[in-house]
Amino acid sequence: MKQESDLMDLMAQQIELLKDVAYSDWAVRLESAQNRLRDERLNLLFVGDYSRGKSTLLNALLGEEVLAVSAVPVSTINRIDRSDHPFANVQGADGRQQSVPLSDLLEADYPQVDVGYPVPWLPGNVTLIEQPTLEQPDAFAQVVAHADRVVMVVASDSLYSMNEQRAVEQIKAAGHRALLFVCSCWDRIPPTEQSKLQEAAYVRLPVNPDQIFFLSAEKVLQGDLHAITALEKFKEALLSGVAAGGQALKQERAQRLLQQAMAVAKTAIDEQQAVQSQNQAAAQSQRRELQLTYEDTAAVGRELEADLSDFRQRTGEVVQAMMNTFIRNLAQETANWIETTDTSLSPSAIEKQICSTIRRWQQNELEPYLRTQMSDQAKDLQTQSQSFNRQLNGLYKRLSMAEPAAALALNLGDVPIEEVSLEVSVPLADADDLSSELLNPSRIVISLGVMAVTFLVIRPFFLAIPASLAGLGATTFFSMKRSQSRQSSSRHQLARAYEQAIRRQADPISLQILNAINARLDELQKTMRLHISACLKPVQQYLQAAPTEAAEAEATAYQSRLQEIKQAFRQLFPT
Numbered sequence: 001m002k003q004e005s006d007l008m009d010l011m012a013q014q015i016e017l018l019k020d021v022a023y024s025d026w027a028v029r030l031e032s033a034q035n036r037l038r039d040e041r042l043n044l045l046f047v048g049d050y051s052r053g054k055s056t057l058l059n060a061l062l063g064e065e066v067l068a069v070s071a072v073p074v075s076t077i078n079r080i081d082r083s084d085h086p087f088a089n090v091q092g093a094d095g096r097q098q099s100v101p102l103s104d105l106l107e108a109d110y111p112q113v114d115v116g117y118p119v120p121w122l123p124g125n126v127t128l129i130e131q132p133t134l135e136q137p138d139a140f141a142q143v144v145a146h147a148d149r150v151v152m153v154v155a156s157d158s159l160y161s162m163n164e165q166r167a168v169e170q171i172k173a174a175g176h177r178a179l180l181f182v183c184s185c186w187d188r189i190p191p192t193e194q195s196k197l198q199e200a201a202y203v204r205l206p207v208n209p210d211q212i213f214f215l216s217a218e219k220v221l222q223g224d225l226h227a228i229t230a231l232e233k234f235k236e237a238l239l240s241g242v243a244a245g246g247q248a249l250k251q252e253r254a255q256r257l258l259q260q261a262m263a264v265a266k267t268a269i270d271e272q273q274a275v276q277s278q279n280q281a282a283a284q285s286q287r288r289e290l291q292l293t294y295e296d297t298a299a300v301g302r303e304l305e306a307d308l309s310d311f312r313q314r315t316g317e318v319v320q321a322m323m324n325t326f327i328r329n330l331a332q333e334t335a336n337w338i339e340t341t342d343t344s345l346s347p348s349a350i351e352k353q354i355c356s357t358i359r360r361w362q363q364n365e366l367e368p369y370l371r372t373q374m375s376d377q378a379k380d381l382q383t384q385s386q387s388f389n390r391q392l393n394g395l396y397k398r399l400s401m402a403e404p405a406a407a408l409a410l411n412l413g414d415v416p417i418e419e420v421s422l423e424v425s426v427p428l429a430d431a432d433d434l435s436s437e438l439l440n441p442s443r444i445v446i447s448l449g450v451m452a453v454t455f456l457v458i459r460p461f462f463l464a465i466p467a468s469l470a471g472l473g474a475t476t477f478f479s480m481k482r483s484q485s486r487q488s489s490s491r492h493q494l495a496r497a498y499e500q501a502i503r504r505q506a507d508p509i510s511l512q513i514l515n516a517i518n519a520r521l522d523e524l525q526k527t528m529r530l531h532i533s534a535c536l537k538p539v540q541q542y543l544q545a546a547p548t549e550a551a552e553a554e555a556t557a558y559q560s561r562l563q564e565i566k567q568a569f570r571q572l573f574p575t
Contacts, residue, residue, distance in 0.1 A: 083116030
């Protein structure tokens with residue numbers, strides 16, 4: 001018991017060391033071996049490809065056909081324990097356990113079957129486990145890690161496929177050396193070919209001849225004496241080392257795994273020491289190179305800021321020019337519209353016309369331009385930021401530091417420009433409607449007077465009536481012409497007033513747009529400056545600090561820990 005306790009302690013130390021030198025996969029292997037040492041039960045694992053006769057072999061070991069046997073692949077995991085009273089617990093499709101009669105096992109396919117059966121030769125602490133396939137390496141590795149002895153079942157007429165070779169490599173990597181091979185369905189090989197096939201198996205299978213068994217499980221179930229004798233020899237080998245809870249078997253596996261793990265750790269530490277020695281020898285040269293690379297990287301950051309400033313200036317100039325052009329066009333279009341429209345003029349109608357024109361320009365010209373500019377600039381910034389990140393990551397890697405938590409990512413996005421609005425206040429001149437000109441009371445009185453005079457002066461009456469009407473028409477015509485002239489003059493004055501008022505809005509609107517762009521770029525520049533400074537600070541500190549030998553000291557400490565484990569192992573297992 002003390003030897004086992006000391007072995008467990010050494011394994012714990014080695015697991016901690018493996019994790020420190022970043023060999024966690026080997027640490028997991030040792031942890032599984034530790035768990036097996038703590039477990040009082042012994043797992044005998046039967047593995048092999050689909051339809052190799054594993055279930056038939058287990059039935060032969062039970063002495064009765066209990067487990068389902070099928071010519072087609074079945075993915076059932078079978079577990080068999082010794083029990084005075086036969087029982088079967090199965091796992092349904094929903095994952096729940098339920099008890100079923102043994103006879104149901106021959107008729108249904110379950111994901112997992114736990115069988116209790118009176119098997120006189122099977123010790124009470126031993127479990128027989130069947131793994132149905134080799135197709136899933138990760139799942140297979142986990143099953144093998146929890147096994148204490150492994151039996152590989154292969155078909156006598158198709159020895160040792162590529163799948164089986166890979167599985168054996170996994171089995172040996174898990175520390176299993178007492179691997180047994182069963183060549184199943186031996187009765188299917190003609191007697192004249194059996195000797196030749198045995199010789200081939202001894203050559204191809206990677207174990208000693210006494211670990212290879214040629215069996216016909218079907219013949220065993222049929223009572224064939226020769227097959228039963230062969231099965232008894234296999235049982236003896238299967239139960240070898242199982243006495244006393246199989247602890248000797250488990251310790252042997254744990255001992256082998258610990259030896260392998262120490263060799264792996266030594267290689268890792270030796271490599272680390274060699275690397276650290278080389279790094280120490282080239283430290284001064286590397287420091288000079290790092291200084292140059294640091295300066296280049298910082299220069300990229302400065303270029304990013306300069307590009308943003310240049311982009312701001314270029315964009316501002318173009319937007320200013322666009323606004324000046326648009327305002328001129330808007331002023332002219334508004335003036336033309338006021339002079340030519342048939343719409344009744346009012347401040348609200350003119351404002352609606354102006355807003356409509358501004359909205360179209362903003363949607364069709366301003367926003368597409370800004371999106372294009374932002375997109376093109378974003379591509380340039382992305383290229384430069386990627387260059388900065390590559391150089392920075394290269395610096396971090398050469399310093400053996402973890403890469404920055406977040407890479408520099410500059411996203412311009414859309415500039416949030418609110419809808420441009422013009423505040424134009426022009427007093428609307430009195431421009432009477434044409435109908436109101438015609439219905440003016442003074443003009444009606446004059447027209448009626450002309451008609452009365454014409455009617456009284458001209459004789460006969462039939463001539464007076466047309467003459468009166470003609471007089472009325474002439475009066476109306478000249479009144480309308482005079483009204484139109486007054487309207488035209490009024491509209492012209494109004495158009496010029498709006499034109500001048502609109503032109504005065506160019507600078508305020510440009511300022512509104514440029515403020516939005518500058519706010520976005522200011523925010524981006526601030527974020528970029530802070531990120532670059534934070535990323536370069538560890539490199540700055542490293543370059544300013546004196547060279548240290550911390551890494552080399554760490555490797556030396558690992559070496560000392562490994563030597564202590566090795567020395568304790570040799571004392572525990574002198575041979």
